[in-house]
Amino acid sequence: xxxxxxxxxxxxxxxxxxxxxxxxxxxxxxxxxxxxxxxxxxxxxxxxxxxxxxxxxxxxxxxxxxxxxxxxxxxxxxxxxxxxxxxxxxxxxxxxxxxxxxxxxxxxxxxxxxxxxxxxxxxxxxxxxxxxxxxxxxxxxxxxxxxxxxxxxxxxxxxxxxxxxxxxxxxxxxxxxxxxxxxxxxxxxxxxxx
Amino acid sequence: xxxxxxxxxxxxxxxxxxxxxxxxxxxxxxxxxxxxxxxxxxxxxxxxxxxxxxxxxxxxxxxxxxxxxxxxxxxxxxxxxxxxxxxxxxxxxxxxxxxxxxxxxxxxxxxxxxxxxxxxxxxxxxxxxxxxxxxxxxxxxxxxxxxxxxxxxxxxxxxxxxxxxxxxxxxxxxxxxxxxxxxxxxxxxxxxxx
Amino acid sequence: xxxxxxxxxxxxxxxxxxxxxxxxxxxxxxxxxxxxxxxxxxxxxxxxxxxxxxxxxxxxxxxxxxxxxxxxxxxxxxxxxxxxxxxxxxxxxxxxxxxxxxxxxxxxxxxxxxxxxxxxxxxxxxxxxxxxxxxxxxxxxxxxxxxxxxxxxxxxxxxxxxxxxxxxxxxxxxxxxxxxxxxxxxxxxxxxxx
Amino acid sequence: xxxxxxxxxxxxxxxxxxxxxxxxxxxxxxxxxxxxxxxxxxxxxxxxxxxxxxxxxxxxxxxxxxxxxxxxxxxxxxxxxxxxxxxxxxxxxxxxxxxxxxxxxxxxxxxxxxxxxxxxxxxxxxxxxxxxxxxxxxxxxxxxxxxxxxxxxxxxxxxxxxxxxxxxxxxxxxxxxxxxxxxxxxxxxxxxxx
DNA sequence: TATGAATGAGTCTTCATTCAT
DNA sequence: AATGAATGAAGACTCATTCAT
Numbered sequence: 088x089x090x091x092x093x094x095x096x097x098x099x100x101x102x103x104x105x106x107x108x109x110x111x112x113x114x115x116x117x118x119x120x121x122x123x124x125x126x127x128x129x130x131x132x133x134x135x136x137x138x139x140x141x142x143x144x145x146x147x148x149x150x151x152x153x154x155x156x157x158x159x160x161x162x163x164x165x166x167x168x169x170x171x172x173x174x175x176x177x178x179x180x181x182x183x184x185x186x187x188x189x190x191x192x193x194x195x196x197x198x199x200x201x202x203x204x205x206x207x208x209x210x211x212x213x214x215x216x217x218x219x220x221x222x223x224x225x226x227x228x229x230x231x232x233x234x235x236x237x238x239x240x241x242x243x244x245x246x247x248x249x250x251x252x253x254x255x256x257x258x259x260x261x262x263x264x265x266x267x268x269x270x271x272x273x274x275x276x277x278x279x280x281x
Numbered sequence: 282x283x284x285x286x287x288x289x290x291x292x293x294x295x296x297x298x299x300x301x302x303x304x305x306x307x308x309x310x311x312x313x314x315x316x317x318x319x320x321x322x323x324x325x326x327x328x329x330x331x332x333x334x335x336x337x338x339x340x341x342x343x344x345x346x347x348x349x350x351x352x353x354x355x356x357x358x359x360x361x362x363x364x365x366x367x368x369x370x371x372x373x374x375x376x377x378x379x380x381x382x383x384x385x386x387x388x389x390x391x392x393x394x395x396x397x398x399x400x401x402x403x404x405x406x407x408x409x410x411x412x413x414x415x416x417x418x419x420x421x422x423x424x425x426x427x428x429x430x431x432x433x434x435x436x437x438x439x440x441x442x443x444x445x446x447x448x449x450x451x452x453x454x455x456x457x458x459x460x461x462x463x464x465x466x467x468x469x470x471x472x473x474x475x
Numbered sequence: 476x477x478x479x480x481x482x483x484x485x486x487x488x489x490x491x492x493x494x495x496x497x498x499x500x501x502x503x504x505x506x507x508x509x510x511x512x513x514x515x516x517x518x519x520x521x522x523x524x525x526x527x528x529x530x531x532x533x534x535x536x537x538x539x540x541x542x543x544x545x546x547x548x549x550x551x552x553x554x555x556x557x558x559x560x561x562x563x564x565x566x567x568x569x570x571x572x573x574x575x576x577x578x579x580x581x582x583x584x585x586x587x588x589x590x591x592x593x594x595x596x597x598x599x600x601x602x603x604x605x606x607x608x609x610x611x612x613x614x615x616x617x618x619x620x621x622x623x624x625x626x627x628x629x630x631x632x633x634x635x636x637x638x639x640x641x642x643x644x645x646x647x648x649x650x651x652x653x654x655x656x657x658x659x660x661x662x663x664x665x666x667x668x669x
Numbered sequence: 670x671x672x673x674x675x676x677x678x679x680x681x682x683x684x685x686x687x688x689x690x691x692x693x694x695x696x697x698x699x700x701x702x703x704x705x706x707x708x709x710x711x712x713x714x715x716x717x718x719x720x721x722x723x724x725x726x727x728x729x730x731x732x733x734x735x736x737x738x739x740x741x742x743x744x745x746x747x748x749x750x751x752x753x754x755x756x757x758x759x760x761x762x763x764x765x766x767x768x769x770x771x772x773x774x775x776x777x778x779x780x781x782x783x784x785x786x787x788x789x790x791x792x793x794x795x796x797x798x799x800x801x802x803x804x805x806x807x808x809x810x811x812x813x814x815x816x817x818x819x820x821x822x823x824x825x826x827x828x829x830x831x832x833x834x835x836x837x838x839x840x841x842x843x844x845x846x847x848x849x850x851x852x853x854x855x856x857x858x859x860x861x862x863x
Numbered sequence: 864t865a866t867g868a869a870t871g872a873g874t875c876t877t878c879a880t881t882c883a884t
Numbered sequence: 885a886a887t888g889a890a891t892g893a894a895g896a897c898t899c900a901t902t903c904a905t
Contacts, residue, residue, distance in 0.1 A: 093867065115397040117311060120895060131870040136897065172474075194395075201392035203309040233474060237464060243449045244442045244468040251441025256434065270431060274438040278472030279369075279418070279427050290885080314878060325887040326880090336879065481888065503785040505699060509875065519891040524876065563861075582783075589780035591697045612861070621861050625852060631837045632830045632856040639829025644822065658819060662826040666860030667757075667806070667815050678864085702899060713866040714901090724900065 100138045102128050104152070107145055112191035116146060116198050147208055150199055153192045154212040160185045161219070171226035172233065172276070178220065179249055179275070180268040186253045187264045193253060217242050245275050294332045296322050298346070301339055306385035310340060310392050341402055344393055347386045348406040354379045355413070365420035366427065366470070372414065373443055373469070374462040380447045381458045387447060411436050439469050488526045490516050492540070495533055500579035504534060504586050535596055538587055541580045542600040548573045549607070559614035560621065560664070566608065567637055567663070568656040574641045575652045581641065605630050633663050682720045684710050686734070689727055694773035698728060698780050729790055732781055735774045736794040742767045743801070753808035754815065754858070760802065761831055761857070762850040768835045769846045775835065799824050827857050 092100060106127045110119040121142050125135050139145040164181035165174040186193055199205035220242035227233030233241075248271050256267040286294065300321045304313040315336050319329050333339045358375035359368040380387055393399035414436040421427030427435075442465050450461040480488060494515045498507040509530050513520050527533040552569035553562040574581055587593035608630035615621030621629075636659050644655040674682065688709045692701040703724055707717050721727045746763035747756040768775055781787035802824035809815030815823075830853050838849040 091867095096868070099868080115395075118397065121897080122895080132872095132897085133870055133899080134868075136899095137868065142896070198395035201309075201388075201395035203312065234471070236467065240446065240450065240461075240464045241468065243445045244465065247441035247443070247445025248438045249441070251437045251444065252434065255437045267434075270434045271438065273430065274435065274472065276472045276474050277428070278468065278470045279366075279421070279435060279439075280470050287885095293885090315880085316878075325885095327882090327886055327888085330880070331885065479888095484889070487889080506785065508873080510873095520876085520893095521878080521891055522889075524878095525889065530875070560861075586783035589697075589776075589783035591700065615861070622859070624855065628834065628838065628849075628852045629856065629861060631833045632853065633861075635829035635831070635833025636826045637829070639825045639832065640822065643825045655822075658822045659826065661818065662823065662860065664860045665816070666856065666858045667754075667809070667823060667827075675864095681864090703901085704899075715865055715867085715903090718901070719864065 096138075099128075099130070099134065103135060103138055104145065104149060108149055108191050108195060111146070111149075111198070112194040116195070116202075143204060146195070146199065146205060149192075149195060150205065150208050150212065153189065153196070154215075156189070157182065157185050158216065161216075170232075171223040171230065174223045175220065175227070175245070175275070176272045178223070179245070179271050180264070182249055183253060183257060183268050183271065184264050187257050190258060193258050197254075213246070217246065220245055248275055290332070293322075293324070293328065297329060297332055298339065298343060302343055302385050302389060305340070305343075305392070306388040310389070310396075337398060340389070340393065340399060343386075343389060344399065344402050344406065347383065347390070348409075350383070351376065351379045352410065355410075364426075365417040365424065368417045369414065369421070369439065369469070370466045372417070373439070373465050374458070376443055377447060377451060377462050377465065378458050381451050384452060387452050391448075407440070411440065414439055442469055484526075487516075487518070487522065491523060491526055492533065492537060496537055496579050496583060499534070499537070499586070500582040504583070504590075531592060534583070534587065534593060537580075537583060538593065538596050538600065541577065541584070542603075544577070545570065545573050546604065549604075558620075559611040559618065562611045563608065563615070563633070563663070564660045566611070567633070567659050568652070570637055571641060571645060571656050571659070572652050575645050578646060581646050585642075601634075605634065608633060636663055678720075681710075681712070681716065685717060685720055686727065686731060690731055690773050690777060693728070693731075693780070694776040698777070698784075725786060728777070728781065728787060731774075731777060732787065732790050732794065735771065735778070736797075738771070739764065739767050740798065743798075752814075753805040753812065756805045757802065757809070757827065757857070758854045760805070761827070761853050762846070764831055765835060765839060765846050765850050765853070769839050772840060775840050779836075795828070799828065802827055830857055 103124060107119070107124045110123055110127060113119075114123075121135050122132065125132050128134075135145075139148070161178050161181045164177045168174050168177060196209065199209050217239070221238045224233055224238040224241050228235050228238065252267055252271050256262040256270075257264070297318060301313070301318045304317055304321060307313075308317075315326065315329050319326050322328075333342070355372050355375045358371045362368050362371060390403065393403050411433070415432045418427055418432040418435050422429050422432065446461055446465050450456040450464075451458070491512060495507070495512045498511055498515060501507075502511075509523050510520065513523050516522075523533075527536070549566050549569045552565045556562050556565060584597065587597050605627070609626045612621055612626040612629050616623050616626065640655055640659050644650040644658075645652070685706060689701070689706045692705055692709060695701075696705075703714065703717050707714050710716075721730070743760050743763045746759045750756050750759060778791065781791050799821070803820045806815055806820040806823050810817050810820065834849055834853050838844040838852075839846070
């Protein structure tokens with residue numbers, strides 16, 4: 088809505104975003120009312136609508152902002168690494184690390200995935216992330232390091248492993264990132280057998 | 282609410298359940314009102330509350346019923362099979378097959394997973410299913426057919442692969458079950474490498 | 476919204492319509508909240524939306540219903556009269572009589588005329604009424620009883636006279652209908668001069 | 670609010686007035702927010718309240734200013750004319766001409782006429798204008814040029830004709846002022862008959 | 864003078880649930 | 885078993901107005 092904000096404005100906006108993220112993660116999106124959010128920040132109701140067009144828009148922004156942050160993290164992790172398999176390993180680690188540091192977002196993303204209205208935004212985010220993984224896989228196949236199967240499906244499989252392990256081991260069981268990461272990596276690279 | 286239902290009553294209840302499932306899958310849980318459901322069935326609003334204590338309860342029932350059905354399907358698939366690795370393969374195939382035949386439930390389960398109120402029910406369902414997988418994995422480890430790593434994490438990894446591939450390949454891309462199944466199995470068993 | 480209503484339902488609907496009309500006339504449309512209306516009827520807020528899709532829709536219905544009533548009155552007045560000039564006279568009288576008996580509607584119609592959203596509905600009502608007047612005028616011209624000028628403009632002029640005199644003499648000054656009617660008729664038929 | 674304004678101040682005030690008039694005419698009074706007005710002028714919200722005590726006050730000012738302008742126009746038209754009938758003719762023409770040149774105000778006045786809050790202001794404006802017309806009529810009656818009927822009612826009738834024809838022929842159909850004027854005059858002076 | 868930010872009462876509307884018949 | 889009607893708490897959002905700077 089607003090394009091140019093004063094320093095104070097940017098801060099308020101950030102407060103609202105952060106507060107909303109926390110409340111959404113704690114109580115869920117629908118159970119959290121705009122009134123709850125502004126009360127938590129300690130401002131009037133109008134403030135919310137000065138900075139955001141709607142509650143939905145705020146969530147959408149949370150989604151895109153978190154995705155931006157996650158991708159930045161992933162890309163920093165693989166910067167300068169040539170080996171595609173190694174890039175996959177590092178990407179998995181970066182993703183797990185990011186979620187460990189931003190646990191709130193996991194619940195938010197999971198909610199959004201189950202809602203008709205936000206699924207499209209998430210789908211787009213996922214596409215982008217997937218495309219990266221697919222690229223690494225294709226390079227790996229060319230190099231002969233990765234078995235020659237449908238790269239898209241393989242990418243999905245990796246994402247599935249990471250998502251599930253994030254939820255169970257990081258969010259649920261609070262295991263150390265490295266350990267979880269190692270398990271995901273070894274499962275993805277070597278599978279069950281031996 | 283009712284314990285004993287007439288034949289007609291059981292049918293009504295079934296209609297409501299089926300109609301609700303369809304509408305929840307199409308439009309989402311919250312966007313579907315009780316009024317929508319009874320209108321779709323063509324009955325008055327009171328009927329709904331004759332058979333269900335609340336809208337939430339109906340969803341919970343949908344969740345447990347679908348889980349019961351899925352498990353039955355999985356168990357039928359592995360009945361009489363001794364090889365644990367083979368049991369895992371068959372379980373994956375059965376799961377994918379079930380979702381292919383009950384696509385509506387995928388959306389419903391996904392919604393429930395993102396909702397504070399229903400996550401517990403799902404978590405329980407998942408526990409049960411996981412326990413099965415873990416058992417197979419442990420046997421496989423004892424047999425020396427499966428690498429000796431944390432069986433719980435491995436089970437989660439498998440579930441993640443199946444969930445993601447269900448969503449992408451079955452629901453999204455409408456690929457044939459066998460093909461998807463084969464890919465999931467080979468990924469889980471052999472991993473990416475070679 | 477509802478199509479089939481029980482007797483009780485029809486009554487409620489009528490109460491809401493009548494109450495709303497009174498309040499709109501007394502305080503204006505915008506200053507009257509849905510809460511005011513249901514409170515005046517003594518029912519819960521949901522009842523309003525059981526019978527009407529929105530506050531706007533209720534007003535629209537008030538507008539069309541009142542128009543229907545007015546037209547019925549006008550047509551009853553001229554039924555069986557052949558002389559077009561006489562029909563104009565009788566139509567003017569019927570219109571004034573109707574407004575005298577339904578003073579509330581005058582304010583409502585006047586409000587609606589000034590609102591972008593309802594002007595179209597009114598415009599349509601006016602078209603219909605105008606068409607009648609034009610027909611009479613044309614017949615009068617053919618008969619040689621009425622001067623041969625643009626019938627549409629003449630019809631508008633008559634409507635203007637009636638509207639203004641309704642507002643001033645009936646609503647404002649509470650003059651007897653017959654007297655006002657006579658003045659309108661003589662003005663329209665004979666003009667100012669002598 | 671302010672009594673003495675700088676040149677720049679007067680200009681700003683004028684901009685706000687003009688912009689508001691345009692927006693009110695285009696979208697209606699209530700649908701136009703103060704935010705819309707200041708955005709259209711390109712200033713901050715505070716500016717509005719520097720020059721006007723409230724949105725209502727701005728509209729009231731628009732109403733009185735437009736009335737002042739209209740009256741000036743009418744009086745210029747009849748200046749130095751003795752014949753009362755001729756003065757009526759000229760007044761009608763001047764009124765139609767003014768509205769043709771200030772179409773925006775028609776919608777604004779029409780809105781105000783239907784609003785409890787502004788009707789009084791308009792009523793007063795109308796009184797003044799009516800008084801003029803009544804004076805001409807009375808003189809005409811004394812002269813024997815105008816039939817001896819209630820001058821107030823006659824004045825209202827004339828105003829009704831002019832209002833309706835303004836709306837229909839000028840605003841709606843965009844007919845040339847002279848033509849509309851001639852029709853109004855002939856209707857008012859001669860009526861329908863012959 | 865001017866601005867961006869803040870206020871908060873007030874509005875419409877939805878909907879799960881209950882009730883009288 | 886079933887219905888149409890009723891309830892009312894709760895929610896998102898608007899906007900005229902005010903304030904700190």
